[in-house]
Amino acid sequence: MKFDGGQTVHICLVSETEKRSDFGGKGMTSSVVDSESPDLVCELDNVQGMVDALTSVRWKRHQDAVLELSEHGIVLIVEDTGCLQAKVYLQRELFVRYEYNAQGRPRFGVSLGLFVDCLNTFCIPGHSSTIEFKYPGPDMQLLLKSTASLSACTYAEIRTRIPDTISWDYNFEPAGSTPINFTVKSAALKEAIDDLEWPGSSVQIILQPVPPSVTFKAEGHGDLQIDFMYYANMDLLAAFNCDQIVSHRYKYKFLRATTSNIPSSVIKDNRGSKVTIGRGGMLKVQHLVSVARPSTSHPHIDSAGYQQPSRIAYIEFFVKPEVDEENVYE
Amino acid sequence: MKFKAFLTDHGVNLLEKRFLQALDKMGKVCHLYLTRDHAIFLHNLLNGDGIQSIAQFRKEALFEDYRISSQNDDRIAFTIDLSLLHRALRSIVTIYTEFGGSHSSDAGSPTLNRLQIKLVKKLPPHSQQPMPFLTFETKGYKSAVIQDVPISKPLSRSDVLELQAALDMAQDLPRTLVQVPDMNQLQNFVDRMKHVGDVLSVSISRYGDLHLQISTSLITLGAEFRKLLVIGEQAQVPAGDDNLSAQSRTRRAIERGDAMSVQVSVKHFFKSLQCHLAKPDCAFYGIGQQGSCLTVVFQFFVPGTRQTDKSISLHCRLPVLDPGTN
Structure with a gap:
């Protein structure tokens, strides 16, 4: 890349x-x-x-x-x-x-x-x-x-227009010496975030090293907690890196934007989306979208999930955490 | 005022599987105009601003034993709700086909199962006032069924005359018509295009070019189809035109008097393409004289041939928007 x-x-x-x-x-x-x-x-x-x-x-x-x-x-x-x-x-x-x-x-x-x-x-x-x-x-x-x-x-x-002169970069920096991230099946991530719509406006994401797991927690009209356990289902979480407990809250509508419109092809490929938490709780969600020409792909290659790396579009979302001092353990 | 006929299998098929769904897209309510020789479905002929559509069937295309009489030169017209008509027909056809349509036989001796259509006046439930209905009647193995489709009061003599005059007016064909290359493709294209703007500029040249363009303050989006089959007045493509952009080519053709351009509503244009639900064999677009309207003419072949089926005709006229309204 x-x-x-x-x-x-x-x-x-x-x-x-x-x-x-x-x-x-x-x-x-x-x-x-x-x-x-x-x-x-x-x-x-x-x-x-x-x-x-x-x-x-x-x-x-x-x-x-x-x-x-x-x-x-x-x-x-x-x-x-x-x-x-x-x-x-x-x-x-x-x-x-x-x-x-x-x-x-x-x-x-x-x-x-x-x-x-x-x-x-x-x-x-x-x-x-x-x-x-x-x-x-x-x-x-x-x-x-x-x-x-x-x-x-x-x-x-x-027609094009002059863009804003402010830099739109969110300056994503790693949270510490070990990166804090996990890779999860795209469909599972989307489903989890879709389900979190019901409780309300704010979602807490917790990563903990022991046992290695990711928790999505929302409290509002009701409570809902979704756990991705690394050892319980290794198909679901393809990778997990975390050396400390990290917890941040994100506004639901922003979290939802990261998966609400990912194309059905991504869900079908179900490759994996990478979620990283950076310094200050900045959340990065990455997806891969195939831009391969349909006619050139071979069915047997597709079934193995292989795609030419050069025909992939990368998509990144950056979500700022809600400012809530009590919930930050760093 | 009397109307009674029997729908043929071909007529049932034409209406139920093809035309009624296409016509329903043009508008829920239309005029059904019956004359000695024709049955005609008319949209928006008497009221101005919508897309006009005219689907005309010779009586033999739909009916047998066709009987009509009225004091108005045997002409009857009324308005009818197309979705109700379609529902009634669908329902009656399921009973009718229990007998295998009109080709049925009972214990070796052929009996004619028929689907009758007639105009009646009936007293609807809870009403003192008899109301007009278009009634379908047939029988199945164990049941007979009648479907009454409510219709408007038949049009007065003067309204029928007005309808006939409007119909005569609407028969004017443009001088140049170009054949739509692939109706499905065009429909797909316009379906996506309608998200971008509301007003579509349509240019048609004697060289066989069809140029569609939506232009707003933020975007210009267009498609040009060239080398189409031309019916009517045509001209040779001038040398050097091939290297131009679609917009310049159209502009030059208009300057030379070889092309015309009109603006229509994208929604109307999309509707006109939905007529392909009637499964026409080809379609032609043309611009009326002095840019009065955009006309689309659908052509139907006699099944299994490339000959025009003259017993069926369908065409639409799209009202032209004032260029100032863009």
Whole structure:
């Protein structure tokens, strides 16, 4: 994985040239404003995979997303009220063509819902869906075009906006010398979090080394406790690292966002989602979404659960804990 | 005023399995207009702003022993709830087919099991006032069944004249029609497109191009289908047009007078595509003269051939939106 969730993002507003669109200040900044060589031209042959990956971070109707382009790929970042952030990493290896010409890392904002709805129109079942992305267009748009057929063509121009200048990074740091994390079947994690809806607004996550286990606890309209015991069911918890008791509370609606929209393909693959607790209780949830082209996958390979690592999109959620001193044992 | 006929097996199949579900998508209530030769289902012909659909059957396509009489030149029209009609027909068909449709025999001697449809006036329960119904009647092994579908009072002479005038108006065909490449694909596409915006711009050229585009302040999303079969006025694709973008190509075609463009509601357009539930063999889109409406014409073949079945016709007219309303 070429991206590091904790890295500092280079905000590229210090570009040499700034171009504004003629339409009322919806312009964008970019490091290279030469229409002959756009910052990025790339082609993807599995749009559905991208739709799945982006849908997994779509937890409400109106969400602004920031796209950051680099030589390594595209990162999409969404955020909610300073408490929840999600990133989708689309590495350049996912693309059949990736031509990056910008200096620095251009960033621009789009409406996530619109972007996903738009991509959705490019994936008609039973039809090849190779799609070309180009940024920027003449008015700093993100340009999309299907390239599958000469006699039928779908295209889109998505208006971009200047992203917020604040860094959206949550600065995830390990809690101590030993990482505190566990890997759990994605379906089980989703089911547990779905079940926790009933008691109420806040969920406590407790990791303890002896016996190695993860506990989800919610108290509200009723009490509900869900335990994942490492030794009791090793299929469920694929990995467990914890050398101290750690306990933090998270708002249910943010916790729910981490699994509510993970695509059915992830649940079906049931690979595993990794949950890490960092310094100060920052929660990181990671999922893997396959962006492999369906026709190239072999049934016998699929049945073994093997996927080319390069055709995986990485999704990370960061959830800030509720501030509640009493519940922090560190 | 009398109407009585027997639905044929083919007619039952056409209505129950194909047309009623398609027409129900156009709107719950429609006019059923019966003349000496035709039965016609009409949506929104007398009231302005919805999608107009006209499904016309020659009487032989649906009925046998078709008898109609009225003081209004043997024409009867009324409004009917399509979902009720569909339910009644479905229910009666289950009884009717107990006998294997009209091809039944009883102890070696053929008896004709028939599905009768007629207009009646009946006194509904708890009412003093007789009400009009369209009644279906058939029998099974052990039971006979009657289904009464409530209908409106038959239209007055002047309303029927108005309906006939509207129908005559709606028969105008566009000068250029292009064939929809793959209706399922297009329906899938428009179904997804309707999340992005409400107003769809449709451009059709004499070169055989169909260009759909939704444009809002945040996004422009479009699809262009080229080299489609053209019926009516056509023209050669000008040299050099192939290298242009879809938008430039359409703009140039409009400037040359070889294309027209109208704006319609995405919802209407999607509805028009749902007519494929009637299982047409192909569909054509065209723009009415002076951009008055967007017309879609469905074509049905005689089963097993590529010849048009002239006893069935279905077309829709989508009202054009004022460009200022976008």
